[in-house]
Amino acid sequence: MSTIKDVAKYTGLSISTISKYLNGGNVLKENRILIDEAVEKLGYKVNHLARSLKTNKTKTVGILIPSLSSAFFSHIIAVIEETLIQNGYDSVICGFNFDPKLEIRKLRFLLDKNVDGIILIPERLSADDLNSVLKVSGKQIPLILLDRYVNDFECDTVLADNINASYSAVESLITKGHKRIGIIVGPPEISTAYERTIGYKRVYQDYSLPAEEQLIKVGDYSLESGYQLFNELLDTEDPPSAVFVTNYDMMLGAITAANERGIKIPSDISFIGYDNIELSLIINPPINIVVQPMDLMGESAAKILLKRMKGDYSSYPLMLRHKSRLLFEK
Amino acid sequence: MSTIKDVAKYTGLSISTISKYLNGGNVLKENRILIDEAVEKLGYKVNHLARSLKTNKTKTVGILIPSLSSAFFSHIIAVIEETLIQNGYDSVICGFNFDPKLEIRKLRFLLDKNVDGIILIPERLSADDLNSVLKVSGKQIPLILLDRYVNDFECDTVLADNINASYSAVESLITKGHKRIGIIVGPPEISTAYERTIGYKRVYQDYSLPAEEQLIKVGDYSLESGYQLFNELLDTEDPPSAVFVTNYDMMLGAITAANERGIKIPSDISFIGYDNIELSLIINPPINIVVQPMDLMGESAAKILLKRMKGDYSSYPLMLRHKSRLLFEK
């Protein structure tokens, strides 16, 4: 492995000149050619470790998410990565598998790795956790919260407008004449789940309809819980005439349950799902779904982070809410 | 951010003594206490960049996979990470989103990041690609191929026994009296898809039955292709009486198509899927599936890598094949 020193030796120039040129500085044309030749011939590659040690920058951002196996998360990540790459940043991804211990450990890991910034989709982390991890690390690097906020934690945050997305979905069902709508949501500690529940309740309030608590089923955003809770909803003596399932995995479970019971969507029961366009396109008749602005969310999280990493802290903390839209419903 | 130098100053000891102690060396008990106190009070954290620069080790392995959104891949990754963590290694994960350009770029990135080893699930990478990337990086770090091999590339490799898994699945259908079995496979450039096709054909050969090429549908391992190809199979004038879908995403698509056509599994058509136990448990009656030994695969890939990173190159190159099993079939 050859170093900048070898290039210097080869060209007869000094180390600092090589470094300068390699970082975009000006050198004589003849030297430029000479250096290029040396780099090529010696197969010189800059040692990022050494560079980062000196500059205190790694040009790398850490992305921390609850699980790698969620289509929603991984789509967002793809968008983030693309935006970052275009700006010369690479990213390292960590999933913590819904494990609160790992959530903290991985955050530490990223900090230890000297990433220049972090995008986090939090799950169980509290403001205290965050503060203590960030404090003990001693670094002051920008952090963006994505998709979910953390109570009492001040920080740039990029969210979907969950309340109104949920509101519109439920309202569309009400408008069609449904009075009793089942909803399957995630755990209320997660802000998205909390907000989607709010949206649901708000419709009932606004339309002066009685909301029945037993129509609100709290799952854990997993396929299994969607399956089970859908069955629970239908197993009551007076089942709802419509069901709203508020994330992709649970929707998959719910559809599976429906198929298994021989219940047709939407002829036997009205249904609104969440998140996955492809699936809903594939199914015929198509399933109504709430589509989150994944691209926008990923892109703006990345852009804000880039801005912060540049040192631009204007209008901090930023809180962005992107609109979701309802597909196949007017 | 305090450094080892601060700790030295605080304790009155020398830098080298601190370093020695921090790395498990022996120092006087009183000094031990003193150092611990200093570390605590100063909030000292070792700078991994500096350490790695000096030691040429990062205690980090790179994991490179085609996509983050596949349940199969992300499960394997979880296992790998667990094994590595137990051995003091962390990992950085890169997905290349099925994009051949990114596949190479990310491999370079990992090398640039000075990971100590790599686990790769290749997609389009050729032996030439691999050689050139590895060569230009100039480093000689261990690389493990997982799930799929690369033609003409000698390397430790951990695979599932795709041929016999496919063989058993198809054979079980034949045994039940099916003569015409449709199979939906992936692109033949990917070794798993190639092998699963082999297994299918071999059964027909061994049972002296005529194999019909039009029953072999080549997709791209995506949900959409599963959906489409299942429909294609059933849209022929003489549809097969059984269908074998050889990965998870395509299975999802195929099931969706079946539901949509009102075709019941398994009463209307026999069906064997792949990979996801949870789903098959949820569906009632359960779907027959081929279950790959994900845990074993992940674990042994990690273990081999650990061994190689220790410098133990005994019986190189290793080629492991783990058996899959057929669920819900005798």
Place this chain on the structure above:
DNA sequence: GTCGTATCGCGAAACGTTTCGCTTGATTGA
């Protein structure tokens, strides 16, 4: 009392960069 040995600690060099301030020689303008 001396030698050998074991233990603990230290200084200095090294890892591969970047960066600051300086030198040098050339160019410019009046």
Place this chain on the structure above:
DNA sequence: TCAATCAAGCGAAACGTTTCGCGATACGAC
């Protein structure tokens, strides 16, 4: 022609570690 300006290159220090070999001290054995 002379000072002023400027571009290009250089040397050295610094980033925060690890590691090697050496010195000092202490101790037991002879």
